[in-house]
Amino acid sequence: MNSKPTNAQSVQFLEVPEELAGQRIDNYLRTQLKGAPKTLIYRILRKGEVRVNKGRVKPEYRIQGGDIVRVPPIRLPEPNETPVVAQPLLERLEQAIVYEDKGLLVVNKPAGIAVHGGSGLSFGVIEAFRQLRPEAKELELVHRLDRDTSGLLMLAKKRSMLRHLHAALRGDGVDKRYWALVRGHWPTGTRKVHAPLLKNTLRSGERMVDVNPEGKEALTLFKVLRRFGRYATLVEASPVTGRTHQIRVHAKHAGHSIAGDAKYGDEGFDKEIRDLGGKRLFLHAVSLNLTLPDGTPLSLNAPVDETWEQVMGQLQDD
Known part of the structure; x- marks a missing residue:
C-alpha cells in the first residue's frame, strides 16, 4: 500500500496514518499531491474519482486513520519542475515573520500574494517557505487568507501543531480579528x-x-x-x-x-x-x-x- 503518491499516471491507493486523522479530504489531497492545481483536486472529488474506503466523499469529509484513499491517474510535476521563488520575494517574506518556534511560523502576509500556488499561479506563501525552511519537511498552511487580504497567516512546521490548531479553529480556541x-x-x-x-x-x-x-x-x-x-x-x-x-x-x-x-x-x-x-x-x-x-x-x-x-x-x- 502506497503511503505517498508518485508521478506515475496510474491509480494509487493511499492509507491514512493515524496522525493525519481529522483533516479534510481536500486538504489531505493537496498535501499528498504536491503541485496539483486546487481546481484539479476539487474536480476529481466532485466527479467521484477519489474514493475513500470504496465510497464517494465530499471535499469536507474528514479522513480517519486507516482510511484507504483511491487516487485516480493524474499528472504531477516532476521534482525538478518545482517552482523557484525569486530571492526578493523570499527576503520580503522572511522579513514579514512575526513569530517562529519549533512547531509554528506566523507571517504578516503582504496584500497581493497568494497563500499557495494554483489557478495560474506557480507559487505562493507556502511554496516560498518550503524553499526558505527546507528542513521543515512537514510545513503546511494552518488556514488561508484571500490573495488580496494582508495580515497574520499561520503555518505549522509539525503535524502535531497542525492537528492542535485545526482542533482549536473548529472550536473557539483561536480568536482572529x-x-x-x-x-x-x-x-x-x-x-x-x-x-x-x-x-x-x-x-x-x-x-x-x-x-x-x-x-x-x-x-x-x-x-x-x-x-x-x-x-x-x-x-x-x-x-x-x-x-x-x-x-x-x-x-x-x-x-x-x-x-x-x-x-x-x-x-x-x-x-x-x-x-x-x-x-x-x-x-x-x-x-x-x-x-x-x-x-x-x-x-x-x-x-x-x-x-x-x-x-x-x-x-x-x-
Missing part, C-alpha cells in the same frame, strides 16, 4: 451580521459567494473603531465562523462594502480610495490569540502596510 475600511457610516457599537453564505463558481472559474438561505451558517461581529464623516468607517471584524469571503460578503450585506474589493465592492467608493493611493483591498488580519500545545498563551499583532497608513492619513475623522 481583522480591520476593514468600509464605505459609509457604520452604526454605533458592535453589530452582528448573521447571514448564511453559498459558494458559486462562475463559468470563468471565478468563485463568488452570496447571502442565500440555502447556504452555510455564517456569523461575523463588527465593531466601529474610527469614523471618517459619513464617507467611511474603520471597523474590527471578528468572524465566528470561517466561510469563504465571509467578512467581505457580510460587510456588503450590511450595506458597507470594503474598500478596494473588486468582487463585492462599490466602484465609486473604490475609485475615490484609489485616487488617494489605495490600490489594494482594505482587509487586514490584525491579531491572533491562541494557546500553544503546552498551554502557553500566544497573542500576536501585525501592523498594516504603508499604503494603508497613507490612505488613513488622508481621511478626515468624524
